[in-house]
Amino acid sequence: MNLDQCKKGHKVKILGIGNTDIRAQAIRFGICEGEIINCAEVVPAGPVVVRKNNQEIAIGRRLARQITVELIG
């Protein structure tokens, strides 16, 4: 599934990020493929807020759609 389909409270593993530039930027943030992140908040039709360690990042809906994840809890 894609990150935009996640619900609040989901814990997911990142499988792939569609766009090369975004992938590079995400590596700098520490969200690379294989990492486990928490879905902290989902704004209806808006951004998805993910949380990793102590950091929260808001990801636009269209971008979230390009991130494939696997639900792990």
Place this chain on the structure above:
Amino acid sequence: MHCHESGVKINIPPDSRKIVLAGNPNVGKSVFFNALTGLYVDVSNYPGTTLEISHGRYGSDVIIDTPGVYGISSFNDEERIARDIILDADVVVNIVDAVHLERDLFLTQQIIDTGVPVVVALNMLDEAEKQGRRIDTDLLADLLGVPVIPTVAVKQMGMDELKEKICCARPGNIDPALHSKLHELHDRVANQGEALLILEGDPVVAERHGIAPGTEREEIYLSRRARVNDIVGHVVSEGSKGSGLGTMLGRMMIQPVTGIPLLALCLYLMYKFIGVFIAGDIVGFTEETLMQGKYEPFIRSVVSRYFSEDSVLGTILIGEFGVLTMTVTYILGLLLPLVFGFYLVLSAFEDSGYLPRIAALTDRALSGIGLNGRAVIPLILGFGCVTLATIVTRVLGSERERRIAVFLLALAIPCSAQLAVIAGLITSLNGSLIALYVMSVLTVLIVAGTLLNRFLPGESTDLLIDLPPLRLPRVENVLKKTITKSYHFVMEATPLFAGGALLIGILQVTGLLQVLQRLLAPVTVGWLGMPKESATIFIMGFVRRDFGAAGLYNLGLNDFQTVIGLVTITLFVPCIASTLIIFKERSKREGFIMWSGVLFLAFLIGGLLNQVYRATGSVYGVIIGLAAVLVITVLLSKFPVRKQKLTSEGINYGR
């Protein structure tokens, strides 16, 4: 802000070292800069505060503050600026946020990989401690191979030790595999930092050396990430204390159900404070009692001892638009208290960490006008000063977004000084007219944005912003920032106001003003339905819009004419300072197109309102008309935009 040049040329004496403060956004670099140099640059709690390079003396060396970046590369304008400064540094003081160590050390390692001497300031230890997070600084220093100094910048903790250790900065540990790759390039690219960026595929640096950019960016990034995660695993021991209340409030700010009422509440309180308390009570005192009651009679009596009030010089100095009467009263009595109030509120907002959350909340709405949530930051700052906000658009991810944001700022965002005058005029109107004014400007903003989004080529980028922790605004910082900005306002506005007043005064005594008023009558009287004297306010508006708006006071307009005047002058061309910045940030050509487009639209819309009012004969007729335009725009934008979204996969970054 206005004193720093964005062009990266800094005059540095040949024997002094360039000490560059570098780090991720919002980690406290500017607090360090202020502490080390004794200067003041903006400090606030959102990523992307510093966009201009500031420098200050430190002993015989020079300290340079840079925009925060997550890595050295070229993903947007601020990164390009920071990249060159960091590559050119003699010493890098890398500020690292202890709470976000795993994120920040990526940049640290990348800086170390450039081979420059580094010293790390491990900042925000107070917040890390609050979360029960412990970091082994000695081990961190060993693993990185550079000195690490624990600090809490806002409490000046560790500052002295940092000063001592700047001279101990040294090149750190580099991954052996990467090191040998860099070594291979050494013959062709002497600077190790530039060699690194070429390996990482940076197109600009590669072109400078005439070498094809490398293709291994992702491999290098991934192995650096792995190395950093490993270091973090060794030095951090995690506690489990979360800051409950802050986190909860932060979440509420993002969710529309709670976030919109919260935002509305904040706006209401802001209105109560600025619109009622300052605009009413304070300005009542400063403008009427102080300036008009005490200062103006005084200056009139002094000047009229030498010149009669009806003489040419008398008119220019102390007449209706007198340089010594009107200018001084407007700036000190009316505008300064309001501008101060605005900056006070904005600074508190900036310090709290609310802005990035508003960005998340409004992301969806802004996508309709071709922007992502991040653009809300320059748009909100525009209510302080449009000039500054135009510079802040650098944080946006593509040229397309910058173009849209700069245009909307120039067209439909009134700055604090202008709002101040507007607030004074609008309170005398009844509710439906106030609604008409607000709706007109809002409609223009939405329709212009929607059309630009529809017709500008290219595609806008998506939101990707980190949400800093919510913090109580620091009184000291809020005051310092407010005072600095208010001071800049007075320094910038006074000569322009005085010049404008002088110009009007001269036009008046030479009779040219009457000629101009007659020439412009078809527009002012025929199209806008205002008295022909209103030409004066538009001439004043070319200098500054607030100056023009202030002129509305003396025209004896009826209520509807006041609204037309307000709408037109709100949309009118940006002030001279803003115009210059637009020319610089965009290009002369684009700036000119925007400027004349704004001028045309201001008169077009002001006039349309008047014509519709005449045709329908009621304010409600105009309001319904505006609502219809809004609905049609939103509906029309739905279809094509959705189609575009389905087919688009790529996200274009920059040029």
